Amino acid sequence: MNQPQFFMTRATLAGRARLALSFADGFAAEVDLSNVIDAHPTLALLADPDVFAQVGLDEWSRGVTFAGNDALTLASDNLRAMAIEQAGHFSHSQVIAWMESHHLTLDQAADALGLSRRMLAYYRSGEKLIPKTVGLAMIGWELIDRTGSGRANEALAYAQVA
Numbered sequence: 001m002n003q004p005q006f007f008m009t010r011a012t013l014a015g016r017a018r019l020a021l022s023f024a025d026g027f028a029a030e031v032d033l034s035n036v037i038d039a040h041p042t043l044a045l046l047a048d049p050d051v052f053a054q055v056g057l058d059e060w061s062r063g064v065t066f067a068g069n070d071a072l073t074l075a076s077d078n079l080r081a082m083a084i085e086q087a088g089h090f091s092h093s094q095v096i097a098w099m100e101s102h103h104l105t106l107d108q109a110a111d112a113l114g115l116s117r118r119m120l121a122y123y124r125s126g127e128k129l130i131p132k133t134v135g136l137a138m139i140g141w142e143l144i145d146r147t148g149s150g151r152a153n154e155a156l157a158y159a160q161v162a
Contacts, residue, residue, distance in 0.1 A: 005126045006076045011064045013053050017046070019064065021079055029083035033074075036082070045072060077126065090135030092126035098138045099124070102145060113137045 004024035014020040017034035037046045046052050046066055054067040064079065066072040081091035099109045110120040113134060122128040 003125070003127070006062060006080065008057050008061045008063070008076045008079075011055050011057055013055060016049065017052060019055060019079070021083060023076070023080065027080065029080075029087060031079055031083040032086060033082075036074075043072065045069070080126065084129075090130040090132070090138070092124055092130070094135070094138070095120070095124045095130065098142065102142070112141050 005027065007024035008021065009024055010020070010022035010028075012020045014030050017037055018030055018032050020028070020030050022028045033046070037043045051067045051072070055064055056066075056068075057063075058065045058073055061076075063073050063075040065074075078093070081093035084091040085094070095109075098104075099106075102109075104112065106117055106120060106124070110117045113120065114137070115123075115134065119128075123130045123134065
């Protein structure tokens with residue numbers, strides 16, 4: 001499947017544990033990997049600035065690799081999601097996690113958010129950026145689902161009738 005949103009065109013050093021990324025769909029951002037490096041022992045070698053500085057695109061431009069070591073590879077979809085989230089926006093990974101945590105099908109999730117199935121599929125695939133209103137709707141829906149009662153639940157019932 002051709003997914004230009006995950007096809008990388010550039011990955012360069014942008015500071016300590018930071019990368020500047022560009023994708024085939026025109027999206028460009030910086031991502032800070034310091035928390036990822038600290039959290040995953042398998043990436044401990046990336047704490048060495050000399051190793052981290054040897055960043056390059058993998059063979060298929062679907063991720064980055066460091067120092068030519070295949071064990072130090074990060075996938076483009078995860079990098080893009082981290083960059084989007086670090087910039088204060090909502091990523092396709094968050095949509096996927098939200099749907100999975102609530103056992104929602106695409107149809108159910110689209111209905112819960114008041115979106116068309118097709119539009120939610122675009123957001124879930126990362127093909128389109130997720131508007132803040134949709135991200136906030138996921139958070140609101142989660143709060144309603146968690147409490148199952150109160151004014152929020154009444155508001156939801158009213159919205160479904162209207």
